[in-house]
Amino acid sequence: MRAAVLTAFGAPLTVREVPDPEPDGGEVVVEVLATCVPPYAGEVFSGRRKYPLEPPVVPGPGGVGRVVRVGPDATRLRVGDPVWCDSTVRSRDDALTPDITLQGWSSRGEGGARLARHLHDGAFAERMRVPTENVFPLPAEAEADPARWASLGVYTIPYGGLLAGGLEAGETLLVSGATGNLGSAAVAVALAMGAGRVIAPGRNRAALGLLTDRFGPRVRPVELSGEEEADRAAMSAAADGPIDMVIDLLPPAAPASAVRAAAMTVREYGRVVLMGGVGMLGGADLALPYPWIMRNSVTVRGQWMYPRSANLGMIRLVAAGALALDPERVRTFPLDAVTDAVGHAAAHGGPFERTVLTPSGP
Known part of the structure; x- marks a missing residue:
């Protein structure tokens, strides 16, 4: 062959x-x-x-x-x-x-x-x-x-992260890295799973427009400035309510500060799932504040790929027409x-x- x-x-x-x-x-x-x-x-x-x-x-x-x-x-x-x-x-x-x-x-x-x-x-x-x-x-x-x-190979990866974070129908999700290949897939999968609202931050205005054109008002785009505190405030404001879960899918070249800005928008008792490549090429560590995690009872977990059952779940979502x-x-x-x-x-x-x-x- x-x-x-x-x-x-x-x-x-x-x-x-x-x-x-x-x-x-x-x-x-x-x-x-x-x-x-x-x-x-x-x-x-x-x-x-x-x-x-x-x-x-x-x-x-x-x-x-x-x-x-x-x-x-x-x-x-x-x-x-x-x-x-x-x-x-x-x-x-x-x-x-x-x-x-x-x-x-x-x-x-x-x-x-x-x-x-x-x-x-x-x-x-x-x-x-x-x-x-x-x-x-x-x-x-x-x-x-x-x-x-x-x-399917693109969609099943963020699907694994959303399963790991226990995303439920009606919840508000923030996708860190939403304008990328995997991040945009996470937006689509979350909506197919019944997310009530998806916050989509990014610097690519055209990509943000594409997401809103495809999915409508359930997607809330946020154009990032690169300034950590200002971006965190803008993402929180776009949610118009508590953010239940954050999933990070940023690539290795992204700064840890961008992950931290997104993660720290999550509500008390919220969940943060890390699936991206930040730090793989060196650079600053994520450095989430210990008191913030502890006092807000935030769950932070890593997720590499997905469980075997996610393959069947993704096939079913596509076959049923929930994900086009x-x-x-x-x-x-x-x-x-x-x-x-x-x-x-x-x-x-x-x-x-x-x-x-x-x-x-x-």
Whole structure:
């Protein structure tokens, strides 16, 4: 089969013939129909983000596929089924604190690195080997437009954070980083889950306008100035009432002060979920005040990715029409144009812009 291979950090991806994946017990082989190229993929491949990939590797975090082979432990999957392949792989020998790898993308700790060496290659290939429990059946309509359904990989990440924070229908949510690729997805998912109001701060006036045009008055945009106290006051005022929950999805280049300004708008007994990359490239720590957290009984938690059940929940939200994929601006690239796809993703990382690689397509 053909695949895009990262031979070394800083080297361009090379499309070449590689051996077909052979499944072990508890694994499925899928034909990859579509996979999203993250806007920051170029930073990963250059080594700037210092992701723990071990080249040579076929990168790519999950995607939409068609089942080619199933193992003996699969009782309902059938060859030919359209499926979603979740990249978040967990070790099976520790139910309490499993090691985690993002197949073809990243990992956590030495245990995650060991897991990544077994499930080394990701979705930038014609075929991919995936753990059985990471394969989720899709409705028939997904097969007609797999590139659009590949957006599941973007939406499920903030969905995991919203589940972790216990977002309830009617609540007010503030999305820190709302004008970014993941942040805008969080706005959409929160509204699909029944949020009464979403505060959307950002500096990109056009992106803020796009959010309000798409979702109407339930989204309250706030144009940020970069001055911490003034921004906190503006976000609080936009809520016109208490903010129940804050989710942060800002990228590594953002300052910790922006996260702090957003987090400290949350009400007494409110929840703050941290999912972004602030601090990954150095810089000041978040430094939330101890007395503020304690005296206001604020819950602050980190969340990396999402629970396995979130995949099914997200598929259901889309299939039911609660979350519409029609407005996505999708640009597809064949496998041979993977370098162009990475460049396009970097230049088009705004709200609801998807760069999609179609490895098995024409």
